[in-house]
Ligand SMILES: Cc1ncc(C[n+]2csc(CCOP(=O)(O)OP(=O)(O)O)c2C)c(N)n1
């Protein structure tokens with residue numbers, strides 16, 4: 001029997017504004033990991049900095065809170081040291097696409113088996129509503145003194161260009177559908193992006209629940225097929241996939257948009273390079289033999305010590 005989601009509820013007071021989309025995403029994460037029966041000690045939620053990054057305090061797991069924009073590199077290190085762990089990144093659009101944009105791209109190139117949940121409210125919520133990289137041009141949300149004159153980045157298209165092998169989009173208030181997308185992303189062996197659209201009732205007074213509800217629809221209701229199993233599939237399905245990845249206007253597609261099942265994960269590539277890596281990954285190896293350090297950190301770092 002699956003675990004209860006309550007096993008994943010950390011004893012912390014949830015500090016988000018009433019009506020925040022983060023609650024829906026948190027709820028979907030709880031139920032996804034419970035249904036997948038992931039033991040909390042084998043679950044790692046790495047949070048970025050932002051309202052969204054606080055997710056790491058609210059889910060019981062072997063979690064870590066990174067510096068702003070650095071959730072992906074920290075998660076990558078954890079996953080490569082202990083590939084048997086389930087590693088999830090929870091970060092905002094500012095964190096993952098602004099200051100952390102280079103790391104977002106690098107994860108796709110590596111195709112590390114990490115599930116990135118992008119809390120996409122189009123604003124910097126925690127720092128009081130500045131324009132995030134996903135805010136469309138000429139939109140003026142209430143903290144801006146003039147309309148946004150930056151063009152917006154499309155996270156699903158950037159993920160595709162970077163090499164992510166599972167790309168989905170969900171809506172924060174549709175927690176059942178979002179839970180299923182998160183489960184599929186976790187099960188996928190490779191870099192997964194779940195772009196989660198979410199109203200920010202405090203700072204985004206333009207992209208509201210009503211705004212989203214008028215535009216969103218699910219691609220599976222149209223019989224859309226996102227799965228790539230061969231080079232032929234890629235040739236045949238790519239035009240349709242590009243259409244869905246690029247669509248963001250009067251209609252916004254939700255669901256699994258792209259799922260490439262042909263590429264090795266980074267862990268599989270490492271195993272090819274270093275046979276035995278998966279049996280004895282670095283995080284499980286002894287760092288001393290019979291009490292004698294194999295690596296003497298004092299020796300290694302001796303010329304790096306700051307003399308006072
Ligand atoms: C190096 C650094 N620069 C800037 C900040 C200030 N800061 C904190 S959160 C944040 C952006 C948060 O926006 P987002 O990532 O979209 O998360 P949200 O709060 O919207 O969930 C910024 C700029 C910081 N903490 N560290």
Ligand SMILES: [Mg+2]
Nearest residue numbers: 092093123125
């Ligand atoms: Mg944000």
